[in-house]
Amino acid sequence: MKYFVAFFVCLFSTASVAGETLLEGDFIQGGMVLGKTEPGAVVSFEGKPVRVSKDGVFVFGFGRDYKKTARLDVQYRNGSHEDRTLEIAPRQYKTERVNGLPPSKVTPSEKFLKRIRKENGEIARIRTLDTNEKWFLTGWQWPAKGRISGVYGSQRILNGVPKRPHYGIDIAAPTGTQVVASTDGMIKMAEKDLYYTGGTIMIDHGFGLVSVYSHLSRLDVKPGQFVRQGEKIGEVGSTGRSSGPHLDWRLNWFKERLDPQLLLPPMKN
Secondary structure (H helix, E strand, C coil), X not given: CCCHHHCCCCCCCCCXXXXXXXXXXXXXXXXXXXXXXXXXXXXXXXCEEECCCCCCEEEEECCCCCCCEEEEEEECCCCCEEEEEEECEXXXXXXXXXXXXXXXXXXXXXXXXXXHHHHHHHHHHHCCCCCCCCHHHHCCCCCCCCEEEECCCCEEEECCEEEEECCCEEEECCCCCEEECCCCEEEEEEEEEECCCEEEEEEEEECCEEEEEXXXXXXXXXXXXXXXXXXXXXXXXXXXXXXXXXXXXXXXXXCEEECHHHHCCCCCC
C-alpha cells in the first residue's frame, strides 16, 4: 500500500518513469494512480482529456473489471509526445451471501422504482464532478474502526438472488460508532434515507474523486460544507438495505469504482 500524502516529497519509490511524467499507484483492477508531469502538459487517458493542475498533477483509476491495458497520452509544451501503454493486473473476487433482508430491499416493487431512479440520478450526477481542487493530496485514512465484513469487488447473493458486485468496503461496528472524512473535501450529498443506502454522505475530493459513506444512523454535515481529514461526519448505522450496523465506504473516479483499501495500511486495533 502507498501513502500518497508524500507525493511531492519523494520521487516515487515504485514509480513508472518515462519522459517528463511520473506515475505512482496501483496498476491493478480497482487501483488509483497519481501522475506528475511538467506544467502545461496535456494528458489524455483512454483518449479522453484528464484534468491537470497548474503544477502538473493528475489522477486516474481502473474499475473492478478493467481490461488488461490502458493508454496514457501526454503532449508536452515543446511539441513532443508520449504514448504509454499501461498493463493492468487482474484480480479474483470473493462471493458473499447475505440473508435475512426484507424482500422489498432485494427486489423493489414498482412503487419504489421512481424514487430509486431519482436517487440514483443524483448520485450519478455527483460522480461527474470534476472540481479543480487537489484535496485528495491530503492522503487517506480509515473512516471508521471495526471489523472488515465486506470487501471490494465481491459478488453478493442477497436472499439467494445474485446481485451486482460490491464496490466498497464494509466496516462492521456498533450503531453510533463515529465516521470521519477519509480525506479533505466538500460535502455534496447528505441524505438521511436513500432507498438502498439509507443515511448517505458523498464527498468531492477534486479531480473526479468522490467518496461515499452509507447506512449511517446520524449525519453531522450538510451539502456545501468543507471537511478536513479525520473530521466527524456521521455515525455508523443499519439504514437502507442493510442486515446489520456497518459502514459501506466507497471511492469513485468518475464512472470507475475504485478499491479504497488499496490506499491504506492495515487498520489498527
